Each structure stands twice: as structure tokens, then as C-alpha cells.
Amino acid sequence: MLSPPRTGSPLLQDHPVFASRDIEHARAQVARVFCTHDLRQVDAGQRLDCRMHRVGVGALSLNYLCYGADVDITPGPLNDFYLVQIPLSGRADIRYGRQQVHSDAATAVILSPHQGVAMRWQADCAQILLHIPRALMEQRADDDPEQPHASLDYQLALPQRSGPAAPWCQMVLDLARNIDANGAAWLRHPAATAALQDVLLRGLIGLQPHSQNARQRAAPAPALPRHIRRAQEFIEAQADQAITLVDIARAACVSERALQEGFQRHLGTTPHALLRDVRLDRVHAQLRAAANGGQPVALHDVAHRHGFFHLGRFSAYYKARFGETPSITLQRKAAHSG
Structure with a gap:
């Protein structure tokens, strides 16, 4: 600010x-x-x-x-x-x-x-x-x-x-x-x-x-190239697995370099960043559901389940995407539901 x-x-x-x-x-x-x-x-x-x-x-x-x-x-x-x-x-x-x-x-x-x-x-x-x-x-x-x-x-x-x-x-x-x-x-x-x-x-x-x-x-956005769509679909389907850039490129049927260049040109991001955002969105949804349902949840368990093993970096990524820390998400939703 x-x-x-x-x-x-x-x-x-x-x-x-x-x-x-x-x-x-x-x-x-x-x-x-x-x-x-x-x-x-x-x-x-x-x-x-x-x-x-x-x-x-x-x-x-x-x-x-x-x-x-x-x-x-x-x-x-x-x-x-x-x-x-x-x-x-x-x-x-x-x-x-x-x-x-x-x-x-x-x-x-x-x-x-x-x-x-x-x-x-x-x-x-x-x-x-x-x-x-x-x-x-x-x-x-x-x-x-x-x-x-x-x-x-x-x-x-x-x-x-x-x-x-x-x-x-x-x-x-x-x-x-x-x-x-x-x-x-x-x-x-x-x-x-x-x-x-x-x-x-x-x-x-x-x-x-x-x-x-x-x-x-x-205006309608131009259609994405097929290899970019394949990569997106693979990431969405396999985000809970330990996938790598090599895995994503193989699923998209292009080289790693072509995949990275295509992501930058058409999406303005990287395959790794998209994978991280998909995982963060799922963490966010799970924390909101747990808080609204009054269910106890361990943040480190949720983070590990979605591929985040360094809690400090996870919290920083989460705050950058959602404007608050994971613990605040739990507190705010719980307070709202009460």
C-alpha cells in the first residue's frame, strides 16, 4: 500500500x-x-x-x-x-x-x-x-x-x-x-x-x-494452443501428486523449454507457478470448509497434503494470493459462521 x-x-x-x-x-x-x-x-x-x-x-x-x-x-x-x-x-x-x-x-x-x-x-x-x-x-x-x-x-x-x-x-x-x-x-x-x-x-x-x-x-480471449491446454488439464488433474516440469511437458507433448515459453507468452506465468496456485486454491477451499463446518484442522497437515513442505514459504505464498494468512482464514470464517 x-x-x-x-x-x-x-x-x-x-x-x-x-x-x-x-x-x-x-x-x-x-x-x-x-x-x-x-x-x-x-x-x-x-x-x-x-x-x-x-x-x-x-x-x-x-x-x-x-x-x-x-x-x-x-x-x-x-x-x-x-x-x-x-x-x-x-x-x-x-x-x-x-x-x-x-x-x-x-x-x-x-x-x-x-x-x-x-x-x-x-x-x-x-x-x-x-x-x-x-x-x-x-x-x-x-x-x-x-x-x-x-x-x-x-x-x-x-x-x-x-x-x-x-x-x-x-x-x-x-x-x-x-x-x-x-x-x-x-x-x-x-x-x-x-x-x-x-x-x-x-x-x-x-x-x-x-x-x-x-x-x-x-472481447473473447483467443483460443490457447493445444499444448497449453493439455498442460493446464494435467496440472488440474494431478496437482495432488508430486509432479515435475518434466511430467507436465511430457503430458503436453512438447519440450520443457517450449512449455515454459508458451506459458509466458499465453498465460504470463510459469507451469510451476500455475501448479502452486492450483494447490493454494485447494488449500484455501479446504480451510474455509473446515472453519465453516467447525471442524478442527492442522494447518501443517493441509499444507503437506497439497505439496507445501516449507511452512514459511507456504504462508507467504498464501498471503500473497488471498491477502491474509491461513490462520486468519480459519479465524475469519469461523467467526462469520458463528
Whole structure:
């Protein structure tokens, strides 16, 4: 799990756009950077203290924004840009089309340009915003042979602390902190900004769920080669036996090297790892059944029965696959059934 973003002094302080206590002035200044929108202060008793900082990163821009009071922001569809919003502090409630997210230090959001947007930022909400022109995003997606030509509509929620895109969020925050620590002069070098822009865009396209990779996941997977299917069937049938790579290759009617290469190419794993996962799944099922039935069970006996003779490594593999130790599985299921 990644550590939560650090809070404290505003980021990008050496790159101010404006500071204002007047809501109409704040609305107009933010609109100049992003787009026209409605801005309404929720509680007139609060004192607005809006600040915006901005640094260009090639065609992208990195922005710091806070309002200092509860505000409702309604831009409607963004139309010609994407906007990543990463909270540093506080909370914002975001609605994009039919999706809704409570955004905070654990959950950022990415707003796509296609549907209406409405937001409420709490008074203590401060965010880093990455502005991405729509044309650039779609051009970069078109450059990727894995992405068919079409507009990308992203999943709204962008987890900051876990999941595939969490390191990407951390990279954006680290960029802002790097600029604060070392200045922005290096961003005037075209090669540096081009490379950074490419990393940011390709990372987001590859890691965050969106309409195009959802279609790809929904597409039927190509049929596996016969020798891979034979190996899978053999492993499933013989997982409780002391089988080796030689045995699996012989059952698949290919050499050991061809088997390993085929597994990497088509399954992204190894025969040994698949065998281990099949055995772990069976251990997990047995522990759950024993706990739910209130039956006493010795973990080392179950592990040995399924081919795990080093209990330390077994426990580590089990936790990596199921997110908990074998003993916790027993305790949790037993508690649940009681």
C-alpha cells in the first residue's frame, strides 16, 4: 500500500496564477485556465480564500487549487480536456454522468470530457489538478496499437493508495514536489517535457480503466494452443501428486523449454507457478470448509497434503494470493459462521 499524500504548505507556490477572496473573481480566473463554469459558495458565513498555482508541462499543465470554503462547481461537460484531480487534503464529492465518487486522500478522480460534471469541494479541500488536452490524449491512444481509435471515457475513481494506477498518482504528486524543490527551469527543455508528457499519458491510458480497455477485456480471449491446454488439464488433474516440469511437458507433448515459453507468452506465468496456485486454491477451499463446518484442522497437515513442505514459504505464498494468512482464514470464517 502506498503512503497517503503529504499535506502542509500549498504546492507550486512559486508559480501563482491568482489569490482571491471574491467568488466572482475566483470563478473568472479559474475559467480562464480551464473552462466556463458555475461557482456557488455553500455557506455564506465561511470566508472564501481561493488560490491557484500553475506550471506547464509541455501541452499539459499541473495546477494547485483550493477555495477555503465549501463550494459547488458545475462546469457541465468539459468537452475539450481531461482533468485529473488528486486531493492533498479534505474531501470533494464528484459526479460525472451517472458515476459518483467521494474523493479524498485515498481516492483521486479523472474527469473525461464527454458527460456533465458537478462537484462540491469542502472548505479544507486542496488538490493537484493535471489538465490534459483531449486531442493529445486521443492522439496518444491512437499511437498505441492496443487501443482502437475512439474517445476514451475513463472510470471516474482513481485510487491513490492501492491498485494499478496508484503509483501513477504518486508520480504526479512527486512531480509537483520536485518542481517545488528544484524549480521548473528543466521543464523548458523540449526533450525532457516530451518524455515526461509521454510517460504521464501512456501510464494513465495503460493503468486506469476506460471505455476502450473495458471493450478489450470483454472481447473473447483467443483460443490457447493445444499444448497449453493439455498442460493446464494435467496440472488440474494431478496437482495432488508430486509432479515435475518434466511430467507436465511430457503430458503436453512438447519440450520443457517450449512449455515454459508458451506459458509466458499465453498465460504470463510459469507451469510451476500455475501448479502452486492450483494447490493454494485447494488449500484455501479446504480451510474455509473446515472453519465453516467447525471442524478442527492442522494447518501443517493441509499444507503437506497439497505439496507445501516449507511452512514459511507456504504462508507467504498464501498471503500473497488471498491477502491474509491461513490462520486468519480459519479465524475469519469461523467467526462469520458463528
